[in-house]
Amino acid sequence: MRHILSPLLILISLGVAAQQSTFHAGILPEIAISYSLNEKLKHTTKIESQHETYFDKWEYSYSQTDFQSFLDYRFNPFWKGALGYQFRLVEKGNNAHRTIQQIAAVQKYSGFRLGHRFRIDQTFYQSGAAVKYRIRYRLSTEIPLEGESLDPGEYFIILSDEALYSRQDGKNDFENRLAIALGYFVGSKNKLEAGLDYRLEKLLDRKISHNLWLKLGWFYTL
Amino acid sequence: MKQSATLIALLISVNGLAQVKTEVEKRIDSKDVPQKAIRWLNDAYEKVDKVKWYYEETTGKASYEAKLKWNNRNHSVEFNTKGVIEDIEIYMDWDELPDYVRRNVIHYMDSAFTKYNIRKIQQQWTGEPDDLEDAIDEHETEDITTRYEIEFYGKNENHNELWEGLFDHMGILIEQRIIKLLPTDNLNY
Numbered sequence: 001m002r003h004i005l006s007p008l009l010i011l012i013s014l015g016v017a018a019q020q021s022t023f024h025a026g027i028l029p030e031i032a033i034s035y036s037l038n039e040k041l042k043h044t045t046k047i048e049s050q051h052e053t054y055f056d057k058w059e060y061s062y063s064q065t066d067f068q069s070f071l072d073y074r075f076n077p078f079w080k081g082a083l084g085y086q087f088r089l090v091e092k093g094n095n096a097h098r099t100i101q102q103i104a105a106v107q108k109y110s111g112f113r114l115g116h117r118f119r120i121d122q123t124f125y126q127s128g129a130a131v132k133y134r135i136r137y138r139l140s141t142e143i144p145l146e147g148e149s150l151d152p153g154e155y156f157i158i159l160s161d162e163a164l165y166s167r168q169d170g171k172n173d174f175e176n177r178l179a180i181a182l183g184y185f186v187g188s189k190n191k192l193e194a195g196l197d198y199r200l201e202k203l204l205d206r207k208i209s210h211n212l213w214l215k216l217g218w219f220y221t222l
Numbered sequence: 223m224k225q226s227a228t229l230i231a232l233l234i235s236v237n238g239l240a241q242v243k244t245e246v247e248k249r250i251d252s253k254d255v256p257q258k259a260i261r262w263l264n265d266a267y268e269k270v271d272k273v274k275w276y277y278e279e280t281t282g283k284a285s286y287e288a289k290l291k292w293n294n295r296n297h298s299v300e301f302n303t304k305g306v307i308e309d310i311e312i313y314m315d316w317d318e319l320p321d322y323v324r325r326n327v328i329h330y331m332d333s334a335f336t337k338y339n340i341r342k343i344q345q346q347w348t349g350e351p352d353d354l355e356d357a358i359d360e361h362e363t364e365d366i367t368t369r370y371e372i373e374f375y376g377k378n379e380n381h382n383e384l385w386e387g388l389f390d391h392m393g394i395l396i397e398q399r400i401i402k403l404l405p406t407d408n409l410n411y
């Protein structure tokens with residue numbers, strides 16, 4: 001794990017130093033609970049909260065919480081489509097509503113699984129700011145650490161990279177999210193994950209924003 | 223009428239055989255494997271380079287499995303908990319199956335599913351330990367039983383699933399079960 005994290009931190013430092021940029025870090029806990037309505041439909045509720053930390057002053061502040069709800073349709077064992085809604089509760093009061101549409105696919109290989117997620121979303125701000133439109137693609141892989149398939153009571157690594165393009169009020173932006181986490185499959189319904197999520201925001205701006213989050217996730221299937 | 227009756231019978235058998243496969247598999251060290259299994263493997267696969275050992279439980283039944291590469295093919299060799307060989311599975315491509323096996327498998331798929339896609343094929347050998355050893359090191363396959371384990375996606379009126387089917391040496395279905403994929407929530411959300 002240390003071998004993977006060290007180059008990542010070096011890259012971040014070089015990136016921050018090389019240009020006019022900002023750096024944010026913090027903790028990003030998330031909980032997702034899913035339950036099947038029937039053979040084809042599933043509902044997923046997810047809560048994700050951002051807590052920013054300032055290492056230079058050793059301070060901490062709550063940033064925002066996202067409440068998400070998805071209705072998931074299974075086309076076949078590999079492809080699923082989902083419609084979702086998110087309410088973002090922001091500390092400074094600029095709350096937002098988001099509508100989400102996504103298609104996700106999983107590819108099963110001997111020794112790992114690949115996940116593809118194509119998503120578009122539209123964000124509506126309570127402040128009256130222009131609607132933000134985003135299109136995004138995430139590639140992720142789940143690698144069991146104790147055999148060729150993941151079984152209850154086993155650890156796994158999950159790696160993902162997501163590219164996001166957004167447009168708001170005539171202005172384009174591009175973002176990349178790279179994440180690595182160590183996971184534990186508890187029973188046959190719980191997955192716990194802990195890892196790092198490195199986000200490069202405002203890539204089309206002169207002032208790139210670097211964000212490093214300690215991500216803690218709990219995925220529960222009822 | 224006869225065709226409809228055959229189709230109904232096939233669909234009933236698809237429903238009847240729609241068991242769910244549950245499997246647990248864990249990588250283990252060769253020192254945790256019964257010596258009898260190691261001895262058989264070394265006799266049959268002489269000077270094999272690299273063997274990965276796994277402990278498996280399939281629908282409550284425990285076994286040991288060795289995975290290795292032999293003559294450029296992936297072999298899985300399964301032993302019971304006493305170290306006695308149970309079967310050998312060899313990965314194959316669709317084009318490598320005998321014509322009559324392909325014909326029978328396609329006939330079954332066409333009759334039982336409106337849409338299907340074959341994903342993985344393993345030739346399965348069972349028999350006495352000595353005969354299986356001869357099949358590996360002397361290519362003598364007369365005294366062993368050959369079957370085909372085929373993983374496929376199949377959709378019909380009642381099911382839209384990933385399946386594992388066991389077909390006999392002629393390509394006639396013996397049994398099949400649904401493969402349940404693990405939850406994908408962490409990959410989707």
